[in-house]
Amino acid sequence: MFGSNVLTYDRLESTNKTAADLLSNAKVAHGAVILAREQTDGRGQRGSSWRSAPGQDLTLSIVAEPKALRADAQFVLGKIAALAVYDVVRARVPEHVRIKWPNDVLVERRKIAGILIKNDLVGELVLHSIIGIGLNVNSTDHDEELLATSLARETGHPCQVPEVMQDLLDRFNHWWAKWEAAPEEGLVSYSDRLWTRGRWADMVLDGAPIKARPMDVDPLGRLIVEREDGLVSAFGTDRLRFAGR
Ligand code: BTN
16 A cells, blocks of 8 residues: 555655665665655756745655566556546646646646656566655745646645645555556546647647647557647657647
């Protein structure tokens, strides 16, 4: 069960870093959660940093040792995390919650949560995974340029961080169990919750702006898009991203 062992820190650089250090010394195993009240060097996607308000937002990393997960199927871990975060937000914010491929959670155009996953591979299998999740809970003074939001901002009232964390872990356990029970169909809800699915969106392909219509995600985690010339193809995050932030 994820969350049966929660290691809580008042202040650290990054929960993902601490999780990696603990894993390398065999101090944590499958199911452990590293939780920090404050991160001094929170890390984001594509080398960015992740800022959150000390004591007000949720920053944690989940340690997983999946059984026989092939490296080429590792995107399921992102789906599980994104679905869990989506559910937590959707339970509190009734409308406009979406998963922005690959695994941000938005309310309308504003980002409320980010996920950073680091997998250690051995041969063709995923040995360990560190699933870092940052969810804005009570922070409200977001830099306007970042187009961020939080649960408090969306609901108009503060939320209890420990309660939100427990809900997140419960939902993570739920989606993990669904995936284990039905690896092919258990996570199809991810596709239904995709931001701009079926709508034309501004994207960047190999550095050039394009209009594309996200359709679905393939088993490798690549976004399947239709382009203006009608061509349908799948691209990974190495080639395709949404325009903007
Ligand atoms: C993103 O850029 O969207 C990903 C942000 C991930 C932030 C979380 S906070 C907990 C964990 N520790 C980190 O240093 N990063 C992740």
